[in-house]
Amino acid sequence: MPLLSVEGLVKHFPLSGAWLARLRGRPAPAVRAVDGVSLAVAGGETLGLVGESGCGKSTVARTILRLVEPTAGRVTFDDVELTGLGAEPLRRRRRDVQMVFQDPTASLNPRLSVRRTVEEPLRRHTALAAGQRRERVAEVLGQVGLGSELAGRFPHELSGGQRQRVNIARAIATWPRLVVLDEPTSALDVSLRAKVILLLDELRATLGMTYLFISHDLATVKYLAGRVAVMYLGTIVEEAPTRELFARPLHPYTKALLSAQPVPDPDARRQRLVLAGEVPSPIDIPAGCRLRGRCPLAQPVCAQPVTLREVAPGHRVACHLV
Amino acid sequence: MTELLEVRDLSVQFDTDGGVVEAVDAVSFGVRAGEILGVVGESGSGKSATALAILRLVRPPGRIVGGQVRFEGEDLLTLSEEEMRAVRGARISMVFQSPRTALNPVLTVGRQIARLFELHRGASRRDARRRTLEMLTRVGIAEPERRARQYAHQLSGGMCQRVMIAMALATAPRLLLADEPTTGLDVSIAAQVLELLRDLGRRTGAAIVLITHDLGVVAEVCDRVTVMHAGQLVEVADVRRLFARPLHPYTQALVRAIPRIDQDVAMEPIPGTVPSLLMPPPGCRYADRCPRVLDVCRRERPALLGAAPEHEVACHAVEREGAVAVR
Numbered sequence: 001m002p003l004l005s006v007e008g009l010v011k012h013f014p015l016s017g018a019w020l021a022r023l024r025g026r027p028a029p030a031v032r033a034v035d036g037v038s039l040a041v042a043g044g045e046t047l048g049l050v051g052e053s054g055c056g057k058s059t060v061a062r063t064i065l066r067l068v069e070p071t072a073g074r075v076t077f078d079d080v081e082l083t084g085l086g087a088e089p090l091r092r093r094r095r096d097v098q099m100v101f102q103d104p105t106a107s108l109n110p111r112l113s114v115r116r117t118v119e120e121p122l123r124r125h126t127a128l129a130a131g132q133r134r135e136r137v138a139e140v141l142g143q144v145g146l147g148s149e150l151a152g153r154f155p156h157e158l159s160g161g162q163r164q165r166v167n168i169a170r171a172i173a174t175w176p177r178l179v180v181l182d183e184p185t186s187a188l189d190v191s192l193r194a195k196v197i198l199l200l201d202e203l204r205a206t207l208g209m210t211y212l213f214i215s216h217d218l219a220t221v222k223y224l225a226g227r228v229a230v231m232y233l234g235t236i237v238e239e240a241p242t243r244e245l246f247a248r249p250l251h252p253y254t255k256a257l258l259s260a261q262p263v264p265d266p267d268a269r270r271q272r273l274v275l276a277g278e279v280p281s282p283i284d285i286p287a288g289c290r291l292r293g294r295c296p297l298a299q300p301v302c303a304q305p306v307t308l309r310e311v312a313p314g315h316r317v318a319c320h321l322v
Numbered sequence: 323m324t325e326l327l328e329v330r331d332l333s334v335q336f337d338t339d340g341g342v343v344e345a346v347d348a349v350s351f352g353v354r355a356g357e358i359l360g361v362v363g364e365s366g367s368g369k370s371a372t373a374l375a376i377l378r379l380v381r382p383p384g385r386i387v388g389g390q391v392r393f394e395g396e397d398l399l400t401l402s403e404e405e406m407r408a409v410r411g412a413r414i415s416m417v418f419q420s421p422r423t424a425l426n427p428v429l430t431v432g433r434q435i436a437r438l439f440e441l442h443r444g445a446s447r448r449d450a451r452r453r454t455l456e457m458l459t460r461v462g463i464a465e466p467e468r469r470a471r472q473y474a475h476q477l478s479g480g481m482c483q484r485v486m487i488a489m490a491l492a493t494a495p496r497l498l499l500a501d502e503p504t505t506g507l508d509v510s511i512a513a514q515v516l517e518l519l520r521d522l523g524r525r526t527g528a529a530i531v532l533i534t535h536d537l538g539v540v541a542e543v544c545d546r547v548t549v550m551h552a553g554q555l556v557e558v559a560d561v562r563r564l565f566a567r568p569l570h571p572y573t574q575a576l577v578r579a580i581p582r583i584d585q586d587v588a589m590e591p592i593p594g595t596v597p598s599l600l601m602p603p604p605g606c607r608y609a610d611r612c613p614r615v616l617d618v619c620r621r622e623r624p625a626l627l628g629a630a631p632e633h634e635v636a637c638h639a640v641e642r643e644g645a646v647a648v649r
Contacts, residue, residue, distance in 0.1 A: 052508040139456070159595070189364045190535055191592035194579040196589065212401065216508060219581035223589060260513035262538030263584045264577065266561045274517075275510055278478055 001079070002040035003210050004064070004178055009037045009073035011059050033059040037073075038308075039212075043177070044162070046204060046211040048225030048242065050218060050257070054279055055231040056216045061180045064212070065099055066090060077115060077178065095125035095174035101181035104163035108155040110301050115151040118169045125174050140169045143207075144199060161192035164198070172271065175269035180212045185220055197223050218261050222246060227314070230254050233290040234282055236308060240315040250317045252295050289320065297321055325352040325392075326529050327497055332389035334371045334380055343599045345371045345384070347553040347607075348625065353497065358523055358530045360544035360561070362537060362576070366596045368553035369533045373499045376531075377414060388625070394496065402450040410440045412442045419502040421482035425474035432458075432470025438492045457488040463520055479510035484518065489523060498523070500504055516543050537580055539563060546632070549573045552597050552607035554623070557605045560632040569635040572608045606638065614639040 011034040018028035035058040041047045050058045052245045059163040062068045064075050066082060075082045077097060082090065096120070101107040108117060115137055120134045139150055144165040155163055156270070164184060171179050181200065185193045201224055204211055215221050221228055222242060229239040230253065238251040252273065259272045274296040286292055301320045308318045334346035346368040353359050353477060354541035374380050376391050391398040406523060411553045418424040423467050426434055432454050439450035451470075458466035461484040474482055489500055500519065503608060520543045523530050532544060538548055540561065547564045549572065551558040559571040568574045575592040583587075594611035606612070609619040626636040 050512065055382060109462075161595075190537075190576065191364060191579050193596075194581070194589050194591035197581065197589065211642060218509075219583045223581045258583065260509040261583055262513070262516070262536065262542040264537040264541045264565065264580055264582065265584060266541045266565055268541070271514065274513065278404055278480060278511065 001063040003043040003078060004041040004212070004293070005074075005076045006039040006060070006064065007076075009034055009060065009063060009075065010071045011056070011063055011068060012071045020234060021173070029283060032206045032234050032285055033077055034063065034070075035285070037231070037234075037236055039229060041117055041178070041210055041212055043210055044208060045107070045227060046213055046225045047212045048214060048221035048228040048229060049231060050216060050221050051231035052216055052257075052279060054233075054282060056088070056234045056282070057231050058182055060231075061099065061182050061212065061214050064180060065097060067099075084164070091125070096176050097178045097180070098171040098174065099170045099180040099182065100164075100184045101168050102158055103187055104167055105155065108163060110155050112154070114153065114155075114166050115167055116151050116160070117155075118173050121170060121174045133263065136173060137169075140173050143172070143203065145171045160188060163193065164192075164196055165189060167202070168196075168199070172207065172209070174280060175207075176209065178210045180214070182214045183216065184213075186215065186217060193220070200224060216247075218257060230257065231251045233285060235289070235290065237319070238315075238317045239308065240312075240317075244312070244315055248315075250311065250315070251319050252297050252321075253291050289318070324355055326355045326394065327353040327404060328390070328530075329372070329376065330390040330392070330554060332372065332375055332391065333583055334368070334375050334384060335387050337383040337385075338600070341601045342601055344377060345553050345599055347602075348389070348551075348623075349550070349555045351390075351548050351555060351558055353449050353529050353531055355496070356523070356527050356529055356547075357545045358370035358520065358532055358543055360540040360547040361469045361531060361533045361534065361550060362540055362547060362574075362594055364535060364592075366552065366599065367550040368599075369550050370501050371553075372550070373416065373501055373531065373533055375621070376499065376549065377410055377416060379410075379416075380495050411438065411495075412493045413495050414497045414499065415493065415495045416499040416501065417483070417503050419505050421486040422474050422477075422479065425482060427474055429471055429547045431469050432476065435470075435485070435489050442493045454494070455490050457506060458485075461485070461488040461491075462514070463488075468552040478511075479507055480515065483515050485506065487515070487518060487522070491526065491528070493527055494526060498528050498530045499533070500530060502535070503532070505534070505536075512539075536578060537565075544551055549576070552602070553599055554636070555626065556608065556636050558626070558634045563633050565632065567633075569629055569633070569640050570608075570637050571612050571639065575611075606636070612639075616642065 012030040012107055015029040021028045037060055049057050050168045063070045064099050084253050118137045120135060122128055146165050182223050185196050188196060197220060211223050225242050228242050228245045232253050238254045249258055256273045256275045289306045292298045292302045306320055308315050308316045330350050331348045333347055335349050336343040336345055349372060355438045363369050377385050380386055434459055435454040436450040439445040439453050455466045463469050463484055504515050544561050547559060547561050548555055551572045557573050568577055578590045579592050597607050597610060605622055607622055609615050616638050624636040624638045626634045629635050
């Protein structure tokens with residue numbers, strides 16, 4: 001039984017003019033940000049969710065936490081369906097599922113000290129007394145490598161790396177079982193990025209948490225995730241154990257993503273699998289395989305609908321040509 | 323080898339309430355005709371300030387406090403502001419990190435490029451329009467007529483960067499300064515933009531100074547690399563040499579700090595943090611982070627010395643080993 005399971009998740013953002021179209025009996029125009037995503041995350045594992053801007057990966061994350069309401073689909077956490085939950089039972093679940101956002105500055109309240117920031121979820125989601133909360137804040141600050149002398153500081157008095165540590169401390173304060181990490185390292189400099197990656201990995205191992213790690217950076221995902229799902233234009237196109245995916249990518253989109261990643265080795269300048277053009281708008285999604293218009297291997301069959309199917313143990317791919 | 327641009331002992335400082343920030347500290351390097359020179363380092367290493375100083379675009383409270391910037395034989399720092407305007411955008415141009423904010427939001431992108439031909443080349447409106455469409459085609463923009471009529475906010479980030487590059491190359495400059503041109507773009511779009519820069523450099527013979535924090539990007543497109551740390555230049559080398567045998571402890575740490583998709587090696591963060599540039603102590607600014615620090619490192623700044631052909635490094639520890647010789 002997976003800790004988190006997402007089935008057939010759909011999130012459409014309606015566009016203006018939708019009601020008029022419906023009135024005329026036409027399909028309403030919408031941004032189809034997430035268009036039928038299913039995922040399962042086992043307790044203790046890290047699932048990497050990768051893809052480029054606009055592929056819907058952040059919307060998946062937000063829908064899981066119900067920061068946005070899904071259009072359709074089910075999200076089940078620890079045997080409880082989150083998607084049907086009322087406000088109060090959902091609030092009680094919040095301590096188990098936490099999130100770290102990309103922008104370490106924008107996600108902190110500039111008027112709260114580090115101590116108050118980390119204490120906030122404890123006040124909201126636990127019954128701890130003031131003294132216990134203070135102890136817990138000191139404990140998590142230590143776990144993320146922030147000295148207690150920083151507890152009284154405000155976000156503007158911290159460096160970018162320290163701010164992201166505060167965000168991580170806030171997320172893990174309530175002993176969550178699942179942490180959703182949305183590009184937690186992409187706003188950080190090289191040396192800070194390495195430190196935060198190692199910190200996240202160590203925290204997961206020592207505290208036994210489960211991560212859903214969302215990123216556009218395949219190298220970072222390779223370090224943190226045991227399994228990777230690749231998203232393109234609202235759907236998952238490939239899913240495999242990390243080693244398998246990097247050694248044997250099957251979907252042309254995964255191959256293109258891997259070959260586009262600059263590698264710090266001048267002798268490795270290589271022939272690339274380059275996709276033509278840019279990601280199409282999620283309003284006018286092509287029928288059949290969504291990569292069809294950009295894929296160098298596209299065939300007439302690609303106009304037919306394509307579904308994920310298992311081609312090796314744990315390795316699933318949605319491509320007619322594999 | 324002919325140096326198109328020669329930067330000698332360039333220093334840039336910023337006056338702040340707390341004191342003087344030494345953002346660029348006596349930096350020297352050359353750029354050869356037609357090459358792509360990478361400038362790498364963490365934030366605060368002074369790489370962008372160096373580029374702005376070359377074009378004399380450092381704004382108060384920042385100022386250039388010393389050095390020379392010799393370009394095609396003349397020292398740009400001695401030119402009048404009017405003479406400098408004839409250099410900027412015409413003989414040396416620049417591509418910035420956030421293309422959308424660098425473009426004028428109230429002019430169509432076609433008009434912005436056409437104006438360059440009119441201003442710098444005295445082209446007629448009609449001629450400028452024709453050359454604009456040519457330029458847009460050259461940077462790989464499909465449907466150039468339609469795109470030329472659009473505004474920056476109607477284009478994707480990758481498309482805006484292509485427009486910026488078209489603008490930068492419109493006047494056939496000899497030197498292009500590109501400051502993090504692919505940061506913030508998706509990997510596949512970034513790969514397209516790098517490919518475009520490399521290809522245009524080759525075809526037009528323009529030299530490119532590519533400023534980036536990403537060693538992957540450097541390895542991918544550069545011929546030579548300079549490494550900067552806290553306002554000081556610590557190593558210059560041919561790109562193959564730099565990755566095969568980095569000599570400066572900072573360069574070595576930088577290479578080990580990146581997560582790699584091509585190898586299974588441990589990733590090690592760089593120890594410590596970039597030091598404050600507010601009235602920094604004398605000597606090597608990497609000293610407090612360096613595992614090989616010597617007493618002399620905190621007293622004297624190491625000189626940039628030749629370690630091999632096409633390889634120079636500024637490090638007392640390397641010097642002590644006898645791995646370098648005075649040029």
